[in-house]
Each structure stands twice: as C-alpha cells, then as structure tokens.
Amino acid sequence: MAVTTDGPVRAERKLQQRLERGEAAALGELYDRYASLVHGLANRVLEDERAADAVTREVFGQVWENPSAYDHRQGPMRTWLSELTRTVAVRRLHAAGTAELRRRGADPEDPEAVGAVEELEARVREAAVAARADYIVTAMPASLRAALTLAYHHRRDYRRAAADLGVTEEEARRRIRLGLQLLATARTAPTPVPTAVPAPVTDPGGAV
Numbered sequence: 001m002a003v004t005t006d007g008p009v010r011a012e013r014k015l016q017q018r019l020e021r022g023e024a025a026a027l028g029e030l031y032d033r034y035a036s037l038v039h040g041l042a043n044r045v046l047e048d049e050r051a052a053d054a055v056t057r058e059v060f061g062q063v064w065e066n067p068s069a070y071d072h073r074q075g076p077m078r079t080w081l082s083e084l085t086r087t088v089a090v091r092r093l094h095a096a097g098t099a100e101l102r103r104r105g106a107d108p109e110d111p112e113a114v115g116a117v118e119e120l121e122a123r124v125r126e127a128a129v130a131a132r133a134d135y136i137v138t139a140m141p142a143s144l145r146a147a148l149t150l151a152y153h154h155r156r157d158y159r160r161a162a163a164d165l166g167v168t169e170e171e172a173r174r175r176i177r178l179g180l181q182l183l184a185t186a187r188t189a190p191t192p193v194p195t196a197v198p199a200p201v202t203d204p205g206g207a208v
Contacts, residue, residue, distance in 0.1 A: 008076065009072055009076075012070075012072055012076065012077045013072055015029065015030060015077075016067050016068075016070055016072070016077075019063065019064065019067035020067050020068060027060065027063070027064050030060070030063065030077075031060055034077075034078065034081050035056060035060070037078065037081065037082065037085075037135075037138070038055070038056050038059050038060070038081060038082075038085045039052050039053070039055075039056045040052075040134070041082060041085045041086060041089065041131050041134060041135060042055035042056060042059075042085055042088070042089040044127070044130055044131045044134050045086070045089035045090060045093055045127040045128070045130070045131045046089055046092060046093055046127075051092060051096075052089075054092070055085060055088050055089050055092060056085075058088055059081065059084055059085050059088055062084065062088075063081070063084075078139065079135075079139065082135045082139070085131075086128060086131045086132060086135075089127075089131065090124055090127060090128045090131075093123070093124055093127055094120070094124050097120040097123070097124070098120070101120070132185075133183055136182050136183055136185065137183070140179060140182055143165075143175055144175050144178055144179040144182070145179070146165060146175075147161055147165060147172060147175035147176045147179055148175075148176060148179040148180070148183075150164055150165070151176050158172045158173045158176060159172075161176065
C-alpha cells in the first residue's frame, strides 16, 4: 500500500492558512520548528553568527509578509524554507563582498579587481553548493544518512557498513550509492542570482 503524506501536507496547509490570516502564533510555531535549520544553513554560507541571525529574521519576515508564496505541491515547507534561506544568504554574501570591493575603490579595469570579483563569485557558488549539500544530508531518509555517515565519517567499507546497519551488503551498497546521488544534485542546482537583498521587515508582535 502506498505511503500517504496527506497528514503532514494538511497540517502545513493549515499552518499556512493561519499565517495568511495574520496569526502571529502560527509564525511562532513555524519559528520554533525551523529556526535552527534556517540559522544553520545561513551560517554555513556566511560563516558569521550575526549575519546568520539577520538572515533568519529576514526569512521569517518574508514568510510573515507573504505566506502565500509557499506552494505545498512543490514539496514540504522545510524544503521551501531551506531554498529561501539559501537564496537570502547567498545574496547577502554577494552584497557584502561587493560592498567590500567598492570600499577598497577597486577599478573594474584593474586585473586585480577582476580577480577579486571572480574569487567572490566562486565563493558565492561554493557557499551555495555547501548549503544545499548540508540541507540534502539533513533532509534525506535516516537510513541513507546513516550509511553515508558510516562510509565517509567512520571510513567503513560497504561490508562493515552492512554489518553495523544490520542489512545485506547489497542494501548497504545501494544506500550509499543513492545517498551520493542525492548529494550530487547539490552541484546541479542553480545558484541564486545575486541581486539586492530586500530590506528586513519588522518582526510581527515580537514573535520572531
């Protein structure tokens, strides 16, 4: 029998409807559930706790301002928030780097400045890939995550991984391969286009 996700989808739709009605308590529930995920992804990109705090406020501010932007047909709310976080964080990284280049008075024709811009763009791309990879690992099924952890953090080959997991060698090999295939999608996903970052909105009722 097929596994249904009607329950979680229905719950997220109800939460979205409460947000659309302007219920600050709904935003508080969403924040309690996903703030650590959002902050962790933002910090992975920016490597700056204060900047990650700002991204977290902005992401939940955007949700409060426009909860209808979430489309449950495109996936769970967790995935939507992760992609929104990645976009906001990468834009902030690009904006900060660009501001630093302007502060230095970099000449666009100067080879040094061209190199600095290329370095910044590479950093933005790598940060986006790393953030997406982090999300993929945390979001993948626990069975795949456990297999990858054994293979790459504990240096187990598929035979020892199979013994540790209590599965056949073929199943251990399948889990590791599938986990790697999911991780590979981190590099094929488009990097958010660096544009001006919207001004953060005011926290509603102090809920965030």
